[in-house]
Amino acid sequence: MRRSRPGVSRNERSMLTEEESRRYSRQVALPEIGIEGQLRLTAGRVMVVGLGGLGSIAAYYLAAAGVGYLKLIDRDRVALENLNRQILHTTFDLDRPKTESAAEKLGRLNPHCRIEAVHTTIEEGNAAALLADCAVIFDATDNREARQVLNRASLRRHAPFVFGGISGWEGMASTFIPGRSACFSCLFPPQAEAIESAPPPALGPTACIVASIQCLETLRLLIGAPPQLAGRLLRFSGLTMEFRTLQIDRNPGCPVCGVPQRHSSP
């Protein structure tokens, strides 16, 4: 009996098919993955929220890596100004729902990956229910309010929340493990009012770097390796070509995860 782990469904298999063995051979060769890890990916269930710049990379790499089930959530249709970076969608997909465009591409990429595409807006009323059959939240949204919603769902369902965001040449990523590390609201306390702001500039390679880092974290979580960005904020700048990390402790004053522990200031 394998013990129950996050991101792993009950009907876990014990073997890869011959076709799967070849398909995933280059990553199965990694000692951290191996056949065991690949089977865990096959049983992995991830909710990817947003199919824009970050979500394009997330969906492709998670499907390609053999994650067994992806629930893809997006409310938008493909627009011309998306195509400088959202490489899941093409000129032929203009005006199609992004979920539909995504499901088609991913089905061709890896028919082993079960895709559930949900054309909706993630909000307080549906987030926890949407998350119910998934064990990891991959954040590829484009605003702070959606992330507050994901954070609360993450805490409610005890599902890790892999955060990423970009703005022009810069991006950041972190992993929030409910009960163990800082949550999104420890870092960005909820605000009474949402402020509408113009979308920031966005560059494909920046989204690719940040989403790729999130993918690595997600794969780590699924294979049972410790996440490397829990309690840390990773920042990338494409202007200076630097990565920096900042340790983020749980905020004892966090109104969302409300940590019952002492605050030790320097």
Next chain:
Amino acid sequence: MNAAIRITVNGMPEEVPPSATLAELIVRFQEMDRDLIVEHNGRFVFPQDYASIQVAPNDRVEFIHPNFGG
């Protein structure tokens, strides 16, 4: 007399009043972003501590603006 102290703000040398708090520096450097992240000598500072933490000579302060695009 209270002489100004030298600290580093966003990688640049700056002179600020002695015992300035992080809250005062946020105003002084016009970094009033409601989602601002403040790093003080390599440590993340909780917003509720901005008004009580004072800087000392040679301190390093970084004002980090969040990236929320996707």
